[in-house]
Amino acid sequence: MDPLIQALYSIPVAGLVFQLGGYLIAVVPGISPIILQAATPIALAALCGVVCERSGVVNIGIEGTMIGAAFVGWYVGVLLAPSLGGSPSALFGVTPALLIAFGVAVLTGVLIATLHAWLSISVRADQIIAGTIINIAAFGVTGYLDNLVARGSPVGAGAFTQFNPPRELAGIPVFGWILNMFLNQGPIVMSLIVIVVVLQVMLFRSRWGLRTRAVGEHPKAADTVGIDVIRVRYRNVMLGGVFAGLAGAYLSMEATNSFQQGMTAGRGFIGLAAMIVGRWSPVGALGAALLFSSTTAIGQSISIFPPSGQLGEILGSLPGQFYDALPYIVTIIVLAGVVGRSTPPAADGLPYEREATT
Amino acid sequence: MTAVTPSAPGTPSVVAPALEMRGITKRYPGVVANDHIDLDVRPGEIHALLGENGAGKTTLMNVLYGLARPDEGSILLDGKEVQISGPSDAIARGINMVHQHFMLIPVLSVADNILLGDETMRGPIFLDRAEAHRRIVELGRRFGFEIDPDIRVGSLSVGWQQRVEILKALYRKARILVLDEPTAVLTPQETEEIFAVLRRLADEGHSIVFISHKLYEVLAIADRITVIRRGRVVGQRLPAETDEDDLAELMVGREVQLIVDRGESHPGAVALRVEGLRVKDDRGSEAVRGVDLEVRSGEILGIAGVAGNGQDELVEALIGLRHPVAGRVTLGEADVTGHSPRAMHGAGVAYVPADRHRFGLVSAFPIADNVVLTSYHQPPYARGILRDEAAVEAVAEERIKEYDIRTPSANVPAGTLSGGNQQKLVVAREFSGDVRLLILDQPTRGLDVGSIEFIHRRAIAKRDAGAAILLVSAELDEVLELSDRIAVMYRGRIVAVRDGRTADKSEIGLLMATGGRERVPEAAAGSTA
Amino acid sequence: MSEGGARGIPSMGRLLRDAWSVLALPLISIVLALVVGAAIIYGSQLITGQPFTIGLPLEAYAALTQGAFGSFNAVVNTAAVTAPLILGGLSVALAFKAGLFNIGGQGQFLLGALGAVAVGVSFKSAPPFVAIPLALGAGMLAGAAWGFIPGALKAMSGAHEVVTTIMLNYIAIGLVAAMVSGPLDLGTSPNPITDDVGNAALPVLLGRNGHLGIVLALAAVTAVWWLLSRTTRGFEIRIVGANPDAARYAGMRPRFVLILTMSLAGLLAGLAGATVVLGVTRNMTASFNTSVGFDSIAVALLARSNPVGVVFAALLFGAMRGGAPLMQIKAGIPVELVDVLQATILLLLAADRIIRHALRLRGVRGGMASTETITRTYGGDVTAN
Secondary structure, three states: OOHHHHHHHOOOOHHHHHHHHHHHHHHHHHHHHHHHHHHHHHHHHHHHHHHHHHOOOOOOOHHHHHHHHHHHHHHHHHHHHHHHOOOOOOOOOOOHHHHHHHHHHHHHHHHHHHHHHHHHHHOOOOHHHHHHHHHHHHHHHHHHHHHHHHOOOOOOOOOOOOOOOOHHHHOOOOOHHHHHHHHOOOHHHHHHHHHHHHHHHHHHHEHHHHHHHHHHHOHHHHHHOOOOHHHHHHHHHHHHHHHHHHHHHHHHHHHOOOOOOOOOOOHHHHHHHHHHHOOOOHHHHHHHHHHHHHHHHHHHHHHHOOOOHHHHHHHHHOOHHHHHHHHHHHHHHHHHHHHHHOOOOOOOOOOOOOOOOO | OOOOOOOOOOOOOOOOOOEEEEEEEEEEOOEEEEEEEEEEEOOOOEEEEEOOOOOOHHHHHHHHOOOOOOOEEEEEEOOEEEOOOOHHHHHHOOEEEEOOOOOOOOOOEHHHHHHOOOOOEEOOOEEOHHHHHHHHHHHHHHOOOOOOOOOEHHHOOHHHHHHHHHHHHHHOOOOEEEEEOOOOOOOHHHHHHHHHHHHHHHHOOOEEEEEEOOHHHHHHHOOEEEEEEOOEEEEEEOHHHOOHHHHHHHHHOOOOOOOOOOOOOOOOOEEEEEEEEEEEOOOOOEEEEEEEEEEEOOOEEEEEOOOOOOHHHHHHHHOOOOOOOEEEEEEOOEEOOOOOHHHHHHOOEEEEOOOHHHHHOOOOOEHHHHHOOOOOOOOOOEEOOEEOHHHHHHHHHHHHHHOOOOOOOOOOEHHHOOHHHHHHHHHHHHHOOOOOEEEEEOOOOOOOHHHHHHHHHHHHHHHHOOOEEEEEEOOHHHHHHHOOEEEEEEOOEEEEEEEOOOOOHHHHHHHHHHOOOOOOOHHHHHHHO | OOOOOOOOOOOHHHHHHHHHHHHHHHHHHHHHHHHHHHHHHHHHHHHHOOOOOOOHHHHHHHHHHHHHHOOHHHHHHHHHHHHHHHHHHHHHHHHHHOOOOOOOHHHHHHHHHHHHHHHHHHOOOOOHHHHHHHHHHHHHHHHHHHHHHHHHHHHHHOOOHHHHHHHHHHHHHHHHHHHHHOOOOOOOOOOOEOOOOHHHOOOEEEOOOEEOHHHHHHHHHHHHHHHHHHEHHHHHHHHHHHOHHHHHHOOOOHHHHHHHHHHHHHHHHHHHHHHHHHHHHOOOEOOOOOOHHHHHHHHHHHOOOOHHHHHHHHHHHHHHHHHHHHHHHHHOOOOOHHHHHHHHHHHHHHOHHHHHHHOOOOOOOOOOOOOHHHHHHHHOOOOOO
């Protein structure tokens, strides 16, 4: 090893930081596709939060929407796979059954989101409680149905596969691993980047974006210039359902090819934290999601290939559960540090009602 | 009820009215907000709609704007009957409204606020901000002001926000412009400037409905005045043929004493002394920048100033809700700088907040609990850690009687009371007991004349009983009426102190607007406020 | 919402009317949920491909009832299942009163259980009157600590408890696994498990498993009711929940009250966890987990955060949980049907406006506890400066 690095590594305490830095430089390029994959459901959940909350609807039910979409998509695959058959395409491993199942998963996301919209916007229930109830309901119903379905140990319609970029691309020095990070992916992960960019532009430059932000900041002002507040909010919450549905589909149809109860594992909530840390902007949300997912991936990497030397001894002595809990711990810390400086839309969470003034 | 004929004396007209409302009736549960109201507005006319708070002016305009559906009556535009289904329909028909509380979104730019709902587009999806920019600048110039469309509305002064509201209407090619209490938050100078803009609009053929309860303003700007009271039209006047007393009598229905007699004051020792006080606002910038003032027991010191010049932060520092960054607050002989709300209260500071729903009341809780909101932890309302509900209820009954709070019992939630009675409840709590310093922050905002009179009389009685009173109000009239001395607050400083009885209204207004220096050039005002 | 107690003796008719106005929506929601549950049972016959049985829902509900109340032991078992739900329901209800939404019952329960087991095992040979209070106290403290964290985070930084408590739930699961497979592992089996709590186990007072925890739960109901309605501190909690700004002006310290309330909520959930490990399981595995946290939200919502209502709501869900295994055996319906029924009840309560309108109910109170500050503080503006 380079003597300079050797010297840096041996400084007491600070040396550990250098060792960690060295470890990350060595490990991150290799695990970068995994980081983006782990970020995908979190980022999609955060985007769901962004489009809902920018229009003034708090959606705590993202987690439930995801699990509902994951289950229904997978189960439709179970039902269709035997009759629709067909061999998977070379690119992304698409089969007719998988495609239909994917569509139904997204649709399920929209339907659950519509229920939340109805409770929050039309019934004017407390939005956080409505979202929590949706979570409880989604976990209850999917758990119940999964128990019924699982009796036959069914096989789903498979999963989308990753695109394998040509070796020459991945081999480009310095940038190769970044290209690999974006290209060595399945279709949902790849589309995430496109969605984030499009949403960012739309939110700040389009009529939809202007109206969305107006409704989230000051619904009455929007109403007085003839904007239908209720319609804008329904539309946005339902659009959010598309993203939550995509996140669910990713879990049961791209990351795995099966459904497990509770497989969302709090990612919907981490997505909400990413939305707040990313200041309600799509690009910011993606950045925050990447931050959270890096801790997951690096934690896993540490428990599989522990770094050598002093750092390795310290990290190795921590129980494995610590690395499992790391993303949740990081979420709390980052959230507590950022939240005061991140301002939500002014009318976030407040139901809108034309008042009967005298 | 006076029937309004199209050919009212003075301004003979052959053109059909631009707007005619006939027999508009709107009932809400338990109240007739509009009772067969007739109103007509001619092209190029400024028509004032005069009435007290709650007389039905806003309801009538909500009907016109499609926000409320009338139970009876019809609306005619250029002589043709129309059904207005909602704000967008009203806008499409050339009716635009400038609301009392501005319908502007602070975090968006001027251009985005103006565009919203009637966007100038480039293609089906994207906004054409460049074109909008050009049109807004051009429109502003036509009516005599330069405005930067890219500036955030939240950083504009109230007067400029008002102009943005008017631009918003003009951008939509409004023919009929309704302004609901447009001057409530403006200084006299800003009011004059807006009047000039309105006059120019009318000269270009726009019809303007000007809603107000301020008599002198209506006399100054209107071509015709329609007065409504309790949902009915009670008269119509031309400014040349009437005066303030006549209008006031029409508006209130009895001869009113417009001003409560404040009597002589007998100031005693200094009760509150503030020295070099500096306080930061929520965003961390200094809102109070070195305030010195004194209030003696037995006098009312009024603070005049345009809202947002540090009054809120000053008051919050005095009642312990905000920690000063520098300076000293002395109450009698004791230094109370930075003490907690409870300590301030214990030292004899009472406070009637501007926003009673935020600080003054817990609307979901019974009247009784609200009466002891600041003293629940002391005997006789608490014994140790336990509450004594009998004692709480007894004092509540007492206050209800003494302050004439209209309620079925002390156990109904405070939120079910009318606005006037809610404010009386706050006053009952804060005026009772041993009060050395009484801080009144917009104590009568949004109340009916009867409640205003009641609260003013009580305040003067409290002064005569030896309390020091600090009155903060954006209503210059209220400050002039009640104060023994008037301090003008401008950008976090007290820029002048005048005697309350000899103060000149226009001088105070100028001080409020400019802080006493040479007037800021118009173009700069928008970007610096 | 009227907070003050009405004085004088109300007439019988008035009493009945009041009772109906309070109970109508919860009762209607429960009945409708059972109807929805029946539809789901029919639907699930399609999934499993069983021959269609028209009476299956009735059969299932009958088995559920029998499982919950069919015998002396069943009733005692239902009471034992209900006890932690009462404690958890109180935890959520108390937090609601201060405008806090405690979704962290699961984590606080787990910490309480962990604390009780750790101390219980250490004092397994001490006399019960020493071991039991120490173990219970450790459980309550650990739960309170797990409630303190989100309370302090909200008061100090404005991070909303809805996100932080969920994160803490996952961290608690990891912590339990780490502790049980690490320092607390007995080492006698490949699957990590702690030692038995020995003398720290709660005495069984009734039947097979009618342990002391049931009495503790009822005592906690009285304590929470007393705190909220009789003490000045309870008044502060309720005022902070209804209007934090007015509370600040009135000289209360909303931040302190938030932290205190959240810690107390954690204490109650921690006590629930302690009674379960000390009264029922007597040891802990690495995968020890609970549904009490989320069931408690249902309990508190159904009870409209009223401490006495919590007893009845907990009994309803406790009976469902207690009777569900028999339903699974006799009717072949998965126990998770209880989750579905619970969720349906909550959805119907949330949609109370619609139900009231559809059934033309007048003079009936809304389905949900008054919780208006929960969403209002979502943006982190809980207490300005």
